[in-house]
Amino acid sequence: MEIYHTPVLLKEVLDLLNLKEDSIVVDATLGEGGHSVEILKRIPKGLLIGIDLDEEAIKKAEERLKEVGDNFVLVPSNFKEIRAIVLSNAQGATQILADLGVSSLQLEEAERGFSFMKEGPLDMRMCKPCTRYSAYDVVNTFSFEELRDIIYTYGEDPFAERIARKIVSERKKMPISTTLELADIVRSVYPKGYYRIHPATKTFQALRIFVNRELDNLKKFLEDAPLVLLPKGRIAIITYHSLEDRLVKKTFKENVSLKPVVKHVVKPTKEEISINRRSRSAKLRVYEEIG
Template sequence: MEQHIPVLMEEVLEGLAVRPDGTYWDGTFGGGGHSGRVLAQLGPDGRLHGSDRDDVAEARAGAFASDSRFSFHRGAIEDVIDLIPNGLAGFLWDLGTSMMQLKEADRGFSFKEDGPLDMRMDRRQETTAADLVNNLPEGELADLIYMYGEERLSRRIARQIVAARQEHPIETTGALAELCRRAYPKRYHRIDPATRTFQALRIAINNELDMLRHQLPRAAAKLAEGGRAVIISFHSLEDRIVKHTFRELSETGEFAVLTKKPRVAAEEESRLNPASRSAKLRVLERCIPGSEPRSKGRRRREAYRKKGAQP
């Protein structure tokens, strides 16, 4: 299996402020890197619930099967959230794709690795990226690429795709990536022209933004007093939802945002693990009833900064 390097590890542990007797949830288990470090900080009365929709993640969770403090639930966050107990001391969601998924050509996530146009995080799901690319009307396809990929040339890319699929179905990542590149002017590009289209299709196939928008408040409601939510996002669409949801929750007086600005990878981590360069981490804490919400938030942020975090 591909080596998994979890991003922002120390920042995650700092954000969770792991208590030895606490109950935690890693909702995006992936390769188990974050979960392993949380388990290492738990005492005999601590508990960790891991979950992931990916069968490869489920297989990796087997490494923790002998630890009675750990439980794994296979499924997307919206499918397992009711299995997670209330009174959590903290939960972590590391959003997006993992390097394991990107490096496996047959998963179809990467335009750098030619393979079937799949992109399903849960391979039990029927709809693939190829289904969208080959069946959506041109206008809907362009709108999807623009909305989820923030791609300014979405209509040109959609036209290229529709013209090509009239000749034969588009079935591989390499074929789709080449169509995206043809739609761009022939000049230097800061990123590969296929980047945003692949992002858009992946988000749509896996319902990533709707999940985040609807399930984050539900998960926050499971936190005990003093419990923390730590969310890592990798693009502006995700981070915007996290930021606004945290702000809305803090306005109720029940929660305090501990990261006025998101934490990002240090220079050394960015050098050693390029995948961390776009990562942004935000932390939310559930307040103690009866405290002053605004001053509470300031006090919590100050305490967080003193531990080495940026506001």
């Protein structure tokens, strides 16, 4: 079985979660199980509850986890349902992990439409049946103002207005149907030499966040996850952009039942970044339920 995703900040997560052999751990973003496989090895008398929206990811993770033990349950669901999911499997959780965003598995598969580096249909849905619009629907049917606001709000792209205008003029000629068509449109409005990262990065991030309602889901998760955390339990969140990180920091700062385990964010070492480029923007925050 081919594994695409390298778990980010793995050593730091394992150290800071303070796992015990009988821990009840929720991996709210199971993905291919990179973190969960190592967690399961450390909790032989405990329980791992793995959640992911993406059924393909769940299948892959299940294969890997079965080789380690059978003390796990996997739930194809949205992590915003964490409260109900945990309470139907245990009395609460001693550790919760969320490693947000998109996985390398999703990025690698061109037909999922997440990557501006690979030709594929404009899709970007992590879970097709639970999502109202695909990226194609947004790009081809939303108004100029809506597109501008989505790209500005969720991508924080200073050229949101130009990009939205160009999308609207191009789609009059022919629908914009592939990832590379959209990436070329975005690139064409960026001033030459302006960009350090690929000019389509922020637009793709914005569409992905909007299509999957990522910030709404995260907000609900951040409110509900501490409610199922047992006393002295820990919650670790890995974010990949400032919109997510700001939300985690603000929500948990306002939660009087949580205290930070480490004062500052934990970032990957230079060595990790050199081996796994995807880790470069990761930030880990860990909190403890004061009990």
